[in-house]
Amino acid sequence: GANAIVPEQYPATWHSLGGGKAARALLAGELDAAFFVGPAENALVQQLAASPDIALAHFRRAAAYEARLPFFNRVTVGEGLLDLASNAPDRDIVTLAPVATLVVNEEFNPGLVPLFLAASREVMKNGTLLDAAGAFPSAEPRTFELHQDAEHYYAKGLPILQRYLPFRIASLADRYIILLIPLIVVMIPLVKAVGPIYQWRIRARIYRWYKHLREIDRKLHAGSLPAELDSEIERLEQLEDELAAVEVPLSYSNELYELHMHLRYVIERLRALQQRRRDAPQHAPSSLAPSADRD
Secondary structure (H helix, E strand, C coil): CCCCCCHHHCCCCCCCCCHHHHHHHHHCCCCCCCCCCCCCCCHHHHHHHHCCCCCCCCCCCHHHHHHHCCCEEEEEECCCCCECCCCECCCCEEEEEECCCCCCCCCCCHHHHHHHHHHHHHHCCCCCCCCCCCCCCCCCCCCCCCCHHHHHHHHHCCCHHHHHCCHHHHHHHHHHHHHHHHHHHHHHHHHHHHHHHHHHHHHHHHHCCHHHHHHHHHHHHHCCCCCCCHHHHHHHHHHHHHHHCCCCCHHHHHHHHHHHHHHHHHHHHHHHHHHHHHHCCCCCCCCCCCCCCCC
């Protein structure tokens, strides 16, 4: 050990007693000293602290033990901290406290590590007479190698899924999240394409009517419209009635109403052309038959 003392060298007066047996032997004067491991609030510790014949030992070399044995913490027990009524201890005492270490084997489910630590934090969140609130569990001191999931917990807390989902669902999600990554990579472009496709589908309901207007425009430009425009006007008015039954989302209503205006504009142009044709003077063809000269 740190003091270079092996068990074979222990004095014959040392006894392997613990708990209540050691406390009773100490109170009865059968033991000169005893080591107890427990919180300051422990009933056994409180019983010994209240006894006027028992005093808490001071470790002068506590700093040396703490430096050489990382599972020991140097603790200062303030005057009267254990028992105010009897003012135990009667002065500040420096002693040693071993740190309890939560150890798991290699077969332990990694998904349970953050749950164990979260439960431990909940149990010890208020602290004790000697431990500050929230001091434990802690990643230090490291007597054993820190588990990877425990290291993540101390750095970032519970995994995000376990904060909001039941453990069973969160655990399954953690296992299959890697499988979902390729699917997400494929889905992102598809999701981005949904908007343009939807927009194209809605506008297709509107723009397909423009081919009729373009056809009329070409005929107007080429002067190939028939002499009687009633059939063309009737055709466009029929399209106008059909267009009134077309339903589009509210955000696309402006384009629908623009089509209504364009259709009405073409109808009015055809009516104006028809009226001009009707108002044009009708000239009969002149007779150019030759006349015979008479003497």
